[in-house]
């Protein structure tokens with residue numbers, strides 16, 4: 001019986017870290033803007049420092065309805081998700097997290113409802129940037145509130161779903177669209193490069 005109990009205790013002590021993809025591991029916003037400017041050089045665009053809504057489409061719609069359609073066409077097109085650039089330091093941090101004692105890390109991402117390219121290309125991105133072994137560490141869900149974990153690192157300031165009070169602590173990953181958002185007492189992680197993510201993990205581990 002001791003074996004069974006110690007296994008349960010051991011797994012309970014592991015810090016389960018969920019990490020979002022778009023705007024946390026890969027730079028959706030930068031590629032979207034570059035592609036928009038290249039496809040529509042004569043249309044107005046929103047510089048990254050002026051982005052305010054979570055969905056770029058919503059902010060472009062306020063300028064002109066057809067601009068929002070053009071934005072949607074870009075992220076629905078083949079290769080968009082596959083070719084997203086990495087957020088600096090993200091992959092090294094993920095690999096280090098995976099090797100940390102007492103930590104279990106998963107990628108938790110919401111696919112587009114127009115899944116034709118997005119679903120496959122998210123897997124391709126992970127395989128190319130992180131390695132094949134990460135294909136077993138993917139949670140794709142439209143509702144992240146039902147995912148199990150101690151912490152979710154995600155750029156979306158308000159994550160809503162079927163569970164009103166999700167089990168995880170939401171740490172807001174800073175992105176162009178949320179710099180000015182009211183995050184109501186949530187912690188932020190600003191980047192993967194200044195080492196502050198290690199302090200965050202250490203602090204979270206103390207609470208598990």
Ligand SMILES: O=c1ccn([C@@H]2O[C@H](COP(=O)(O)O)[C@@H](O)[C@H]2O)c(=O)[nH]1
Pocket residue numbers: 020021022023028054055056057075108109110111112113156
């Ligand atoms: O302007 C945008 C920005 C993102 N999306 C899509 O929303 C989800 C968000 O995924 P997260 O896992 O929360 O990062 C994803 O499918 C993005 O591609 C969008 O449709 N429009």
Ligand SMILES: [Mg+2]
Pocket residue numbers: 020021022023024154155156
């Ligand atoms: Mg995101």
